[in-house]
Amino acid sequence: MIIYLKLFLEFFHIGLFSFGGGYATLPFLYHIADVQKWYTTKQLADMIAVSSITPGPVGVNVATFAGFTTAGIVGAFIATTAVILPSLILIIIISKLLEQFRHNKYVQSVIYTLKPAGCGLLAAVGVDMFINSINLFGMVLLTGLFVASITEKRDPLFYLGVSALVGLIAGFFNLTG
Amino acid sequence: MEKTLYQIFKTFFKVGTLLLGGGYVILPLLQSELVDKRDWIDDDELCEYYALGQSVPGIIAANTAIFVGYKLKKTPGAIAATLGIVMPAFISIILIAKILEEVVKLKFVQSIFWGVGIGVVLLIYLAVKEMWRKSVVDKFSCWIFFITFTLSACFKAPPAALIILAIFIGVWLPYQRKIEYGDKEE
Numbered sequence: 009m010i011i012y013l014k015l016f017l018e019f020f021h022i023g024l025f026s027f028g029g030g031y032a033t034l035p036f037l038y039h040i041a042d043v044q045k046w047y048t049t050k051q052l053a054d055m056i057a058v059s060s061i062t063p064g065p066v067g068v069n070v071a072t073f074a075g076f077t078t079a080g081i082v083g084a085f086i087a088t089t090a091v092i093l094p095s096l097i098l099i100i101i102i103s104k105l106l107e108q109f110r111h112n113k114y115v116q117s118v119i120y121t122l123k124p125a126g127c128g129l130l131a132a133v134g135v136d137m138f139i140n141s142i143n144l145f146g147m148v149l150l151t152g153l154f155v156a157s158i159t160e161k162r163d164p165l166f167y168l169g170v171s172a173l174v175g176l177i178a179g180f181f182n183l184t185g
Numbered sequence: 186m187e188k189t190l191y192q193i194f195k196t197f198f199k200v201g202t203l204l205l206g207g208g209y210v211i212l213p214l215l216q217s218e219l220v221d222k223r224d225w226i227d228d229d230e231l232c233e234y235y236a237l238g239q240s241v242p243g244i245i246a247a248n249t250a251i252f253v254g255y256k257l258k259k260t261p262g263a264i265a266a267t268l269g270i271v272m273p274a275f276i277s278i279i280l281i282a283k284i285l286e287e288v289v290k291l292k293f294v295q296s297i298f299w300g301v302g303i304g305v306v307l308l309i310y311l312a313v314k315e316m317w318r319k320s321v322v323d324k325f326s327c328w329i330f331f332i333t334f335t336l337s338a339c340f341k342a343p344p345a346a347l348i349i350l351a352i353f354i355g356v357w358l359p360y361q362r363k364i365e366y367g368d369k370e371e
Contacts, residue, residue, distance in 0.1 A: 027242045027345035054289040060298050060305075062281065063201055064274020065208030067244040072278040073285070081279065088275055095243030096251055096267055102241065103255040103263070118355030119233055121329055123320030125351035126236035127313060128333030133209055134309035135338050141302040149300070153307040161221075164213045167304045168205055175300015176293055184299040 011079050012086050018044065019071050019090035026067065033067040046078045061172075067091055145183040149174050188225060188257050190265045196223065197250055197269025204270070206305035208246035211235075212312040215253065225257055232319040240348045246270065329354070 018040055026033040034056070041049045052070065059069040068088060075087030109115045142150070153167055178184050200214045212235050219225045226234075234256070238248035247270055254266025281288055288294055321327050329351060336342040 023243045025242055026244075027348075032344060033244065051285065054285055057289050057298060058281065058285060060206050061294065061301060062274065062277040063204050064271065064277070065204065065211075065244045065246040067208075068247065068271055068274045069278050072275050073282055076279055076282045084275065084279060084282075088271060092243070092247055092267060092271055095241060095248050096263060098241050098243075099248060099251040100255060100260055100263055102237070103252065113359045114356055117358045118352055119236070120326065121351045121355035121358065122236040122240060122348070123232055123316070124326040124330040125333045125347060126239045127232075127316040127320045128330045129239060129337055129344050129347060130209070130212070130235075130309060130316065131313045131330075131334050132337035134306055134313060137209075137302060137309065138306045141299065141306065146299075146303050149303050150307060153304065154310075157307065157311060164210060164217050164308055165203055167307055168203065168210075168301060171300040171302075171304030171307075172297045173300070175296045175298070175303070178300065179293055179296025184296050 012083065014044070015046075015075050015079060015083055015087045016090040019075075019087045020093060022067065022071070023091040023094040033070070037067075037070050040074065046074045051077075143184075145178055149178075188262075190258060190261055193254060193257055193262055194265040194269045197254065197266045198272060199269075200250070201270040201273040204246060204274070206301050206308075208244065210305055210308045210312075211246035211249050212316065213308045215249065216312070216315060219253065226253060228315060229319050230256065232316050235316065236320070239344065240352065 022033055022036045022040075026036055037052055038049060041047055041052050047055070051073075055070050055073050056066055059066045062069060068091060071087040071091040072084045076084035079086070106115070138150075149171060153171065156162065156170075157167075175184060196218055200211070200218055203214055204211060212231070215231055216228065220228055220231055231253070234252035235245075235249050238245050238252055241248050247267065250266045250270040251263045255263040258265070317330070321330050333347050333351065336347060337344065
């Protein structure tokens with residue numbers, strides 16, 4: 009019973025305090041590996057790699073994994089619920105407030121400044137991922153995808169499918185290193 | 186398409202299933218499923234929810250989904266969207282948890298990682314392009330974009346600090362000048 013409570017508290021904590029998303033959750037997850045021993049740092053690194061081909065955000069994936077390895081399917085359910093619950097509660101409250109104060113000039117001004125900031129952060133993530141994963145053959149693949157994107161508006165699934173397939177084939181010829 | 190709770194759940198379940206590469210593709214996926222195919226929200230609203238999603242603690246992909254779910258059908262909509270986005274992640278991890286280490290070591294799995302990584306870069310580029318159109322509307326917002334981008338990309342400033350900075354500027358701005366925010370609802 010106590011393990012369920014611990015799982016809930018740790019992951020609720022992450023959901024509530026990891027700010028800025030994506031890899032902002034990682035320091036918390038490494039901290040848990042050190043303190044709680046629910047998974048090793050090696051397992052966490054594997055988990056982060058795996059979560060790029062399994063559906064879902066890294067944070068949710070690690071919560072499910074940690075819960076499952078420590079306390080089975082119930083543990084997985086508790087940890088996953090805990091990591092998402094703070095967001096759900098906070099956003100419902102914020103949405104209700106937004107409905108009421110949408111036309112307030114400060115609210116409008118904050119939305120006006122938040123949007124380009126959010127866009128800038130996403131662009132930085134893109135550049136970072138580009139630098140970390142690119143090589144000569146990657147450049148060829150990226151150029152191909154880019155050309156495909158300017159000729160026609162396509163489903164995101166198209167790009168993910170094509171790039172996974174090309175990656176798979178490139179792997180056989182050792183072009184991915 | 187009708188916005189029943191089941192439809193909302195199903196749509197987000199699909200988005201959740203395609204959410205590869207660490208959650209950053211939430212924006213292009215929602216653009217494709219909710220704006221283009223279903224016409225449930227418009228680009229402008231999506232851009233706003235994504236920006237707001239970054240300013241709330243937690244996982245950005247999930248946050249964006251929850252904002253959109255609430256917009257579609259209030260609190261039940263938010264819950265349906267959350268379940269939809271989380272469930273594919275939950276199921277897939279349960280299925281591979283026991284063989285995690287073996288899976289990561291497989292050569293062909295790593296090749297797929299690599300390929301998907303490149304695909305994600307393109308999807309992020311497309312999302313940024315779309316978001317730029319909706320968010321960089323004048324000189325001032327252009328400055329905010331470049332300052333945020335530079336601090337984050339070149340100086341590794343924590344995203345949370347940059348978001349808080351943007352909020353402060355937003356609160357301070359009305360004192361400084363009169364701006365037209367071009368809110369189409371007014």
